Amino acid sequence: MDDKVRELLGKIKETATYAVDAAGSAARQVGQKTGETIEMAKLNMKIFDLNTEIGVNFREIGRIVYDTHLGKETDESALKDLLKAIDDKNDEIESYRARLAEFKKSVICPVCGADCAKTDAFCKKCGAKLEN
Ligand SMILES: [Zn+2]
Numbered sequence: 001m002d003d004k005v006r007e008l009l010g011k012i013k014e015t016a017t018y019a020v021d022a023a024g025s026a027a028r029q030v031g032q033k034t035g036e037t038i039e040m041a042k043l044n045m046k047i048f049d050l051n052t053e054i055g056v057n058f059r060e061i062g063r064i065v066y067d068t069h070l071g072k073e074t075d076e077s078a079l080k081d082l083l084k085a086i087d088d089k090n091d092e093i094e095s096y097r098a099r100l101a102e103f104k105k106s107v108i109c110p111v112c113g114a115d116c117a118k119t120d121a122f123c124k125k126c127g128a129k130l131e132n
Pocket of ligand 1: 109110111112113114123124125126127128
């Protein structure tokens with residue numbers, strides 16, 4: 001990774017941290033859902049970071065391809081590593097997206113804090129009415 005890419009990533013991560021802080025303070029005001037909202041913000045942030053890293057990997061692959069076009073020796077193992085890194089990051093993103101989908105399907109009971117399904121009219125644990 002070259003210095004300019006590293007510098008850019010640093011800047012992006014700085015603003016990303018502010019976004020998490022903002023999400024966190026907004027979440028504190030809504031009370032019960034705080035933990036869930038912060039967790040979701042963290043998952044979104046991880047997905048954002050991974051997508052940024054994938055973009056960098058694509059750029060590196062592009063450079064290897066272009067160097068090959070220029071007649072330089074192709075670094076095939078580096079190319080394979082980059083492709084594998086992108087596969088791994090995509091798998092990771094997929095697992096975070098699945099967890100986000102789970103959060104969106106659930107609702108937290110305002111009385112006991114149980115994790116209930118969005119389709120439930122009443123809490124499965126304490127029986128309180130759920131606002132859906
Ligand atoms: Zn409950």
